[in-house]
């Protein structure tokens with residue numbers, strides 16, 4: 001079993017959770033923003049957590065700024081052409097599109113590639129298949145996450161619907177049904193969870209009042225960092 005070392009540092013109202021990777025060859029501590037793991041510290045074996053907390057605290061302003069801007073190395077823009085080599089995100093990981101032709105339409109994630117097989121490789125046809133693939137995965141993942149978070153919050157597991165709603169990540173109707181934009185599954189799971197927890201809190205708080213944010217903070221103490229991270233990524237996910 002490999003234990004993942006984690007800690008969290010408060011910076012004003014923001015909690016900055018981070019993950020530690022220990023390295024024997026390391027003499028110093030370094031900080032990176034990893035698209036999948038968030039704030040990642042690489043540290044020598046013996047550096048105590050209290051020392052790492054201080055390093056994170058000293059760099060807090062820089063970290064929050066980076067999280068706001070989105071993942072490091074986000075030089076790629078949202079896909080638009082649906083051609084070979086374009087980058088697609090699924091749960092925060094990047095996959096290069098590879099278009100193959102074949103009688104049976106299908107999509108597979110293999111070896112860091114999103115392989116789309118279509119009878120005719122036009123951009124329209126590929127887009128349609130890729131969107132259907134995301135929607136399928138959103139329809140699997142979002143009810144799972146909603147059930148997990150509903151349990152944590154002690155609320156009934158809601159009905160989850162997947163929609164193509166460009167302008168919002170999620171919404172909640174008076175009957176308590178939750179709707180999510182399929183595009184959210186491009187983001188890392190910690191950001192998917194932010195959207196899910198946010199909508200679940202709306203079941204008891206219609207508007208973004210102080211009570212709403214306090215309730216969200218009780219189940220997700222680092223929600224502010226996640227919200228900023230999602231804002232930073234937003235543009236890349238909208239296509």
Ligand SMILES: [Zn+2]
Pocket residue numbers: 198202208
């Ligand atoms: Zn809201």
